[in-house]
Amino acid sequence: MDSPLIEFDEVSKQFDNQLAVDHLNLAIQPGEFFVLVGSSGSGKTTTLKMINRLVTASAGTIRVAGRSVEDYDLPELRWKIGYVLQQIALFPTMTVAKNVSVIPDMQHLPNRAVRKLVSQLLAEVGLNDHFANRMPRELSGGQQQRVGIIRALAGKPPILLMDEPFSALDPLAREALQGLILKLHRDYQNTVVFVTHDMNEALKLGDRIGIMKNGKLLQVGTPKEITTNPANQFVADFFSNNRYSDLNKILVSQLIETGFMGTSKIIGEDRSAPAVGRSTTLKEVLRLLTSTPLVRVLDARGKSIGWFNNEKVVQFLSTL
Numbered sequence: 001m002d003s004p005l006i007e008f009d010e011v012s013k014q015f016d017n018q019l020a021v022d023h024l025n026l027a028i029q030p031g032e033f034f035v036l037v038g039s040s041g042s043g044k045t046t047t048l049k050m051i052n053r054l055v056t057a058s059a060g061t062i063r064v065a066g067r068s069v070e071d072y073d074l075p076e077l078r079w080k081i082g083y084v085l086q087q088i089a090l091f092p093t094m095t096v097a098k099n100v101s102v103i104p105d106m107q108h109l110p111n112r113a114v115r116k117l118v119s120q121l122l123a124e125v126g127l128n129d130h131f132a133n134r135m136p137r138e139l140s141g142g143q144q145q146r147v148g149i150i151r152a153l154a155g156k157p158p159i160l161l162m163d164e165p166f167s168a169l170d171p172l173a174r175e176a177l178q179g180l181i182l183k184l185h186r187d188y189q190n191t192v193v194f195v196t197h198d199m200n201e202a203l204k205l206g207d208r209i210g211i212m213k214n215g216k217l218l219q220v221g222t223p224k225e226i227t228t229n230p231a232n233q234f235v236a237d238f239f240s241n242n243r244y245s246d247l248n249k250i251l252v253s254q255l256i257e258t259g260f261m262g263t264s265k266i267i268g269e270d271r272s273a274p275a276v277g278r279s280t281t282l283k284e285v286l287r288l289l290t291s292t293p294l295v296r297v298l299d300a301r302g303k304s305i306g307w308f309n310n311e312k313v314v315q316f317l318s319t320l
């Protein structure tokens with residue numbers, strides 16, 4: 001395995017009377033999309049801000065690319081790390097193009113290259129060149145957030161920190177931007193640390209998810225590990241608040257009707273995969289998927305009608 005890009009080693013943060021982060025140990029690998037999830041006040045934002053030194057740890061060490069963040073020169077550290085917030089403070093008196101160019105300009109990229117980069121980045125997030133000369137107040141919330149994201153990406157930082165970036169958006173804009181950030185993550189192969197209080201969002205986006213409570217990490221795992229094996233009652237309850245209360249009550253037929261069964265014949269041909277029927281529970285499907293990559297779905301006559309893999313099931317869970 002690669003060495004971690006971001007490491008927390010016994011990290012704590014004490015604010016006056018409040019222990020916001022409590023002996024945190026965590027290693028995030030290069031290229032990973034890591035989601036920190038937890039209820040309000042659990043310490044997610046503080047954890048994120050310690051990575052780019054917006055908050056200084058009271059104890060322990062945070063390493064980026066093997067070096068303690070304390071040993072970096074601050075601009076050098078911040079250039080490695082893009083940062084996107086819920087309220088995307090775009091500079092209100094600067095055009096969209098100027099907002100996006102802030103870091104490339106600081107990096108002394110030639111003007112022509114900056115213009116090309118801005119145009120390319122705008123296109124990536126579905127905004128044409130006319131947007132380049134608009135002012136932030138002339139954009140919708142979703143468009144502003146798109147500009148906030150490409151502004152953070154413009155310096156090509158290997159790490160992107162995102163703090164509830166979509167929580168102020170309506171559900172449609174939110175879904176579009178979730179898809180977009182996954183695509184950009186694939187294209188740029190950057191490492192993303194994403195904070196949310198929404199478990200559905202975490203399941204949809206994360207390669208791995210860390211669940212926080214009272215400054216502690218309660219569980220770290222893939223969406224599948226967390227859904228099938230909640231580490232304790234709090235994690236289980238966190239799911240139930242997000243309507244995962246009873247996976248025994250959800251049947252395969254519901255996944256079929258909502259379009260989450262795979263139908264590609266090539267994949268479904270694997271006869272060695274275990275089979276389920278329309279009335280099998282989702283809990284059972286998840287249990288099978290812990291030891292096999294594929295589960296076949298048979299109709300009442302035993303004819304194969306489709307399949308599930310982890311991706312399909314997690315996509316379904318993220319819609320609940």
Ligand SMILES: Nc1ncnc2c1ncn2[C@@H]1O[C@H](COP(=O)(O)OP(=O)(O)OP(=O)(O)O)[C@@H](O)[C@H]1O
Nearest residue numbers: 015016018020039040041042043044045046047197
């Ligand atoms: N600058 C500060 N001074 C004092 N206490 C703080 C400060 N920042 C955060 N805290 C406290 O630390 C705890 C963790 O806060 P943090 O913002 O990290 O939580 P969070 O999980 O991100 O919450 P939310 O989802 O509401 O943003 C909270 O109790 C908060 O009140």
